[in-house]
Amino acid sequence: MSVTAERIQTLRQQKKLTQSELADLVGTTRVTIGRIERDINKPSIGMLSLIADALDTTMDYLQGKTNDSRPYKSxxxxxxxxxxxxxxxxxxxxxxxxxxxxxxxxxxxxxxxxxxxxxxxxxxxxxxxxxxxxxxxxxxxxxxxxx
Known part of the structure; x- marks a missing residue:
């Protein structure tokens, strides 16, 4: 499993969201979130950005570029x-x-x-x-x- 898939699933579970709830937050389907988490599909940059926002983290964290999951401050x-x-x-x-x-x-x-x-x-x-x-x-x- 890729770092991205693993981190999305872990953060989603930590936030006590179902795949369907995360899908609703980012405007996609439960099946798509499931495929991303199982590393069958790679999320587009746009989708990754939406998922990062919904999980209150950064794209860099989801992609494994940093180990700091806190979102950037404006x-x-x-x-x-x-x-x-x-x-x-x-x-x-x-x-x-x-x-x-x-x-x-x-x-x-x-x-x-x-x-x-x-x-x-x-x-x-x-x-x-x-x-x-x-x-x-x-x-x-x-x-x-x-x-």
């Missing part, structure tokens, strides 16, 4: 995972900047500190010491009562 997946920390940081910066509003008449920046109390992206400090959640609640209550 360029979008690679970029997104590589730059995710930067996107998250940028998102935090945007949220922070949205808390500020500039008055056009005298360039004074208004900042509602209640927004800071409510935003979990801020660590509030007093004299270099981080305020606990209880401290923030007390300070918020004091300011609420005062104003």
């Amino acid at each position: 360029m979008n997946d690679i970029v997104h995972s590589s730059f995710r920390p930067l996107y998250e940081q940028q998102s935090k910066i945007k949220r922070i900047s949205n808390l500020f509003s500039t008055k056009s008449n005298n360039s004074v920046i208004d900042l509602d500190i209640k927004d800071i109390f409510d935003d979990e992206n801020f660590n509030l400090l007093y004299n270099g010491n981080e305020l606990t959640t209880d401290d923030v609640k007390k300070l918020n209550a004091f300011l609420h009562a005062y104003f």
Whole structure:
């Protein structure tokens, strides 16, 4: 039995698919899948591509060119995972900047500190010491009562 035939059958069984179910996924018949798995027929490149997608692997793996059965990541997946920390940081910066509003008449920046109390992206400090959640609640209550 060829590597391709063996790997298709093994992956299909690991995914608990019948030959008929795999055939339905790739748009062929159970007989065709059976013939491929018994190494009677060789799948075309197009059919091999469909089978690889259906079995969540690569054509290279099915053909024995690699022993890594994981599918290739798309360029979008690679970029997104590589730059995710930067996107998250940028998102935090945007949220922070949205808390500020500039008055056009005298360039004074208004900042509602209640927004800071409510935003979990801020660590509030007093004299270099981080305020606990209880401290923030007390300070918020004091300011609420005062104003």
